[in-house]
Amino acid sequence: MAIPGPWMTSHLGGPTSDTFFGAAEALIPQRLGDLSNLSGMRTCAMLALYGLHVDKLDTLHRYLGIYHGIVAIGSFHDERNWPGDIGIVEVEMRRRLVWL
Numbered sequence: 001m002a003i004p005g006p007w008m009t010s011h012l013g014g015p016t017s018d019t020f021f022g023a024a025e026a027l028i029p030q031r032l033g034d035l036s037n038l039s040g041m042r043t044c045a046m047l048a049l050y051g052l053h054v055d056k057l058d059t060l061h062r063y064l065g066i067y068h069g070i071v072a073i074g075s076f077h078d079e080r081n082w083p084g085d086i087g088i089v090e091v092e093m094r095r096r097l098v099w100l
Helices: 017-026 038-053 057-074 088-098
Strands: none
Touching (some): 038 057
8 A cells, every 4th residue: 555645635534632641531530539640641641632732721730630639649740759660761751751
């Protein structure tokens, strides 16, 4: 199968970003305490960035607030609270997530 050219609009159809956002939001647990881990932080950060990207400020602030709550509760901003046996890649990933 040939790769479609940049102007073949028939190949550009498909699910919108709203579809993927809705699916991701539906998977968030009702109890926000269940989000208090690295995956929960990452999820909320990505959903906040989505809100920023599509200019939905209520979505941005909702997930940014949850994200900051997770960081504060788990003291994820302090590297001394991270596991000592993680590698340099995970350290950098955590740093970038916290500074996001």
